[in-house]
Amino acid sequence: MREQGDAFHLAIPAYNLEEAEDFYVRQLGCKLARRYADRITLDFFGDQLVCHLTEEPAAPRPDVALYPRHFGVTFREAADFDAVHHLCVQRKIEVFRERATRFEGLVEVHQTFVLRDPSDNLIEFKHYADPRMMY
Amino acid sequence: MREQGDAFHLAIPAYNLEEAEDFYVRQLGCKLARRYADRITLDFFGDQLVCHLTEEPAAPRPDVALYPRHFGVTFREAADFDAVHHLCVQRKIEVFRERATRFEGLVEVHQTFVLRDPSDNLIEFKHYADPRMMY
Amino acid sequence: MREQGDAFHLAIPAYNLEEAEDFYVRQLGCKLARRYADRITLDFFGDQLVCHLTEEPAAPRPDVALYPRHFGVTFREAADFDAVHHLCVQRKIEVFRERATRFEGLVEVHQTFVLRDPSDNLIEFKHYADPRMMY
Amino acid sequence: MREQGDAFHLAIPAYNLEEAEDFYVRQLGCKLARRYADRITLDFFGDQLVCHLTEEPAAPRPDVALYPRHFGVTFREAADFDAVHHLCVQRKIEVFRERATRFEGLVEVHQTFVLRDPSDNLIEFKHYADPRMMY
């Protein structure tokens, strides 16, 4: 059971903090909590996301794959999932993987779409028909 | 504001699913939600953690550093932070970085310790004196 | 994250405490918490509003504008926004700016209407289609 | 009764948006929600604060007084009041009125201190011994 008031926190690399702030705050609608020379901290859907300034890998960039490393939010209510997807459409945020239904016909069925931030981190939003499958 | 019932989810690599389950369930006290051939899903302090089976990098393993990539829980109550630290001591879970106080004298002051899972993922537990600094 | 039980408080001028009480309690349906010689305190939709007795500016009254100074409530549920609007219609409370939809086609789209209290304070009620835009 | 999820919102003048962001985000620890050319919106202790760019009054600035117009937060728990006061001390935020106890010997007794933002808005933090006096 998650204690009321605890927060998950996740630290990820950012090649450029300006771009990270633009993506998460101005595009995705997260809230900027603090800004330092080497990192920014965000209120990302109620949890803490920290973008640490990191040297960009030399070109060509490596391939980006959803597995094994990505993060995101699993919404309890379909309306909240729809709202975030709608925001991405209206603000023309480029998607890495289009909205789709996975595992149709199984109990694990859920909707999902994936974003890619300017530092190649992948963010997945999900909604499960059966909330007990959220874990 | 985090909606009641939403969950953060994080996908991480695991070189060996048996070891991952042993570490997260039997050591750290997380709950196993589902087990598949290529991944396990966990209830990690109320959020979803998914360990994806991934080929182990060839030896020698790369250096592991806390930045830019780690995850963890920031507790609202000091007692909950203490309980998890106590569990690690009692169960002799090896720590990557010992319990310490960071940013003493600043508003951002917090306690922290870091674990390393069998697949080199780093997990940080924190507690801030001022809960508004959690973000 | 707003702590459970904390209250925002706002102090505003009132040219006449009787009129203020009439407007906020008998018209808008707020609750009178305390009455002093120089002020009244109200439970305004769960937050504290304090009307301080203040000398009325000499006629002619200055123009009243929505920016930069007004206050109000942003409802999470459209039904609550509708209920307050309905109350204003039924009780024939004069509106300063009619109910309207702002920022149509943008993520920030919301419904809004504005009241003017007897001391020229402006009160805006809002409802955002996407609750993450409430901030 | 405040509905879960509703937010109070307050619009105030700001002579300079950079200074406003510096004061509220970097000093007071509020979260930046959105930034526009003519305003910034903040998550101010869980409610919405909007700073609208406004022409600064010609010098000399008018006197600033706590009545009739100020805003702030009334904390339910003394520890939260103390934490914000501690933050102001540690970050050397100038206070407009020092921490003091008002109405000693009365039921309305409370602790209070007042800040002044760069645009002469006054912000009062309070904690009442008897939580029923919060309104």
Added chain:
Amino acid sequence: MREQGDAFHLAIPAYNLEEAEDFYVRQLGCKLARRYADRITLDFFGDQLVCHLTEEPAAPRPDVALYPRHFGVTFREAADFDAVHHLCVQRKIEVFRERATRFEGLVEVHQTFVLRDPSDNLIEFKHYADPRMMY
């Protein structure tokens, strides 16, 4: 603001404790908390109701009127009001005043019906269209 966990308590006369228990527990579906020689205590919709054994007034019984003395529950959700009314219909509990809509066309509009317990206490159930009128 009602503190989580507090209970209202109401003590009322009962001419016969067996009849009181039959009415409140077996008919209305309340829960019996404790039974003493001179009273029973009930969990009445989450609050405490205590029926004190009292001598019945000599016949003829005095007239019973809704004002100034009655008690009951005001439901936040119409469905809960409907459920209690449905229970009264199905269990053929005699009503003192039939289900009706009061104050139609006003903000205070609400649905209501009134029961009479075996000791002539009147119980009103209500549901307001605008929840802010519950007080």
Added chain:
Amino acid sequence: MREQGDAFHLAIPAYNLEEAEDFYVRQLGCKLARRYADRITLDFFGDQLVCHLTEEPAAPRPDVALYPRHFGVTFREAADFDAVHHLCVQRKIEVFRERATRFEGLVEVHQTFVLRDPSDNLIEFKHYADPRMMY
């Protein structure tokens, strides 16, 4: 289980509405919700109390007894009970029955004191050592 948001409501006689408002709002610190020619409605510790104007009984007034008819609040936390008692002491509200401990040595042990409003209604505040005895 009390549904979140429901309110108990209680209608009581008042010989004089001015006196009732003075007692409940200015003395006891309840909130005035609405005022009509023949009644006032109050937010009494989170529940609804309605004082109906009623003709005062001819002198001499009948004896007032705690049983079988009184009402009040049972606090979950001792601190809340203490706060209300403290308010009565500081504001010199006359008590009908002094603060005392009842049922010492039994599981039902609780603290209690009783007030009498200007219309002879008795109000009891209680706190049980064992919260399960609240019902």
Added chain:
Amino acid sequence: MREQGDAFHLAIPAYNLEEAEDFYVRQLGCKLARRYADRITLDFFGDQLVCHLTEEPAAPRPDVALYPRHFGVTFREAADFDAVHHLCVQRKIEVFRERATRFEGLVEVHQTFVLRDPSDNLIEFKHYADPRMMY
């Protein structure tokens, strides 16, 4: 009133811990909390279920009956009842008693279906039209 954070716990016999884990975790979607040589502990819909390894009764197995001994969950929302039933259908979990409506025409009307675990424990899921009948 159930205190926030308390858990019911139930210890039941299991003839085979592997089968028990398969049934509760992989079939029913419960979470495995801990595994010991002689028992497993489960997060069963938010409560604790402990399966203790027990010798299987000699064949032929005794008849299994719903009364007097079974356990389960009574859902507040019909959608949650439907979701669990849907899961059983999709995963082809054998039911002991088919989904049915009981006590039609009475206030106690509810939907129900019953499962049988590999150790002959019976699990009933229910949903009452009137939530006050849940007890």
Added chain:
Amino acid sequence: MREQGDAFHLAIPAYNLEEAEDFYVRQLGCKLARRYADRITLDFFGDQLVCHLTEEPAAPRPDVALYPRHFGVTFREAADFDAVHHLCVQRKIEVFRERATRFEGLVEVHQTFVLRDPSDNLIEFKHYADPRMMY
């Protein structure tokens, strides 16, 4: 995650419904929800307990053992565990197994005591030092 408002329910045998009601309601302080000819339903610490009338086994009664079958409540707060234990002492409820600390020196350390109801059902109350061990 336990949904707010769901209830666990447990059906157990009772040799005598009068004795069961006496034990659970008058001794343990549970609330009687409903009484039928063949069963009683109880609000047992917020969950539903149903005692079904069952023929008593012929003497001599079988041995009663804690494993594999018992039920109870695991309290989140030590004070609530203490309160129930205190109730048993004050009301001289016979214990089946005295209060003791189990698994000292392990993370699973908890306090516990066990009651036996008149129909040989065993009820265990527990409190874990580390709340994550509740499952």
